[in-house]
Amino acid sequence: xxxxxxxxxxxxxxxxxxxxxxxxxxxxxxxxxxxxxxxxxxxxxxxxxxxxxxxxxxxxxxxxxxxxxxxxxxxxxxxxxxxxxxxxxxxxxxxxxxxxxxxxxxxxxxxxxxxxxxxxxxxxxxxxxxxxxxxxxxxxxxxxxxxxxxxxxxxxxxxxxxxxxxxxxxx
Numbered sequence: 001x002x003x004x005x006x007x008x009x010x011x012x013x014x015x016x017x018x019x020x021x022x023x024x025x026x027x028x029x030x031x032x033x034x035x036x037x038x039x040x041x042x043x044x045x046x047x048x049x050x051x052x053x054x055x056x057x058x059x060x061x062x063x064x065x066x067x068x069x070x071x072x073x074x075x076x077x078x079x080x081x082x083x084x085x086x087x088x089x090x091x092x093x094x095x096x097x098x099x100x101x102x103x104x105x106x107x108x109x110x111x112x113x114x115x116x117x118x119x120x121x122x123x124x125x126x127x128x129x130x131x132x133x134x135x136x137x138x139x140x141x142x143x144x145x146x147x148x149x150x151x152x153x154x155x156x157x158x159x160x161x162x163x164x165x166x167x168x169x170x171x
Contacts, residue, residue: 001170005156006146011164014128014145015041019048021143022095022126029093029124030058032085034110035065038098040160041128045097060085062096064109090118095126099158102131104139111139129156129166 006014022029022045031049033042039061046059061084096110107125114120126143131150150156150168157167 003168005148005166005168007165008163011128011145011160011166015044016048018126018128018143018145019045019052022124023049023052025124025142026093026122027053029095030060030087030089031095031097032060032062032110032114034096034098034106035061035063037100037158038096041099041158042097044160045126058087058092060087062110062113064106064113085117088118089114089120091121093122093124094120095124097126099127100129100131100156101125101127101139101141101144102134102156104135104137107139108137128158131156 031042031046033039042059042061046057050057094114096107096114098106098110101107111123114123124142125139127141128145130141130144130147132147133149134152146166148156148168153171155169155171157165157169159165159167
């Protein structure tokens with residue numbers, strides 16, 4: 001069974017709100033998308049934030065595949081991608097961006113990997129979807145688009161291209 005939570009203009013409006021929220025919290029920052037799906041979202045937010053601020057904003061990607069603490073549970077892994085950080089995080093405010101937060105393990109791993117590149121002044125977390133009820137580590141997003149109550153037997157699917165849609169899939 002599959003049900004649609006949001007699509008099209010509603011997601012576009014939510015993305016604009018997220019971008020404004022990030023700018024309101026601080027105007028001098030870098031954006032880093034967490035591979036895989038967080039990068040697509042981060043690119044959309046990055047473009048909107050550069051439009052709002054009318055200036056360039058540092059952008060990078062982070063692949064945390066090898067830092068995950070659940071590698072032995074996964075049936076399928078993607079090949080890690082090279083990091084794309086063309087700037088130092090030392091002393092910077094950094095926004096980590098991911099599509100969905102659920103247990104918090106991905107965000108925790110991203111923070112650990114990011115620390116290898118320097119000590120950021122502050123790290124914020126922006127997500128399009130926050131799934132409540134199953135956090136395993138005490139991490140919560142600073143900016144979120146949608147908050148969903150889901151069960152462990154459900155998956156949240158976020159797709160931004162070609163048509164934006166957020167769906168819950170019962171597995």
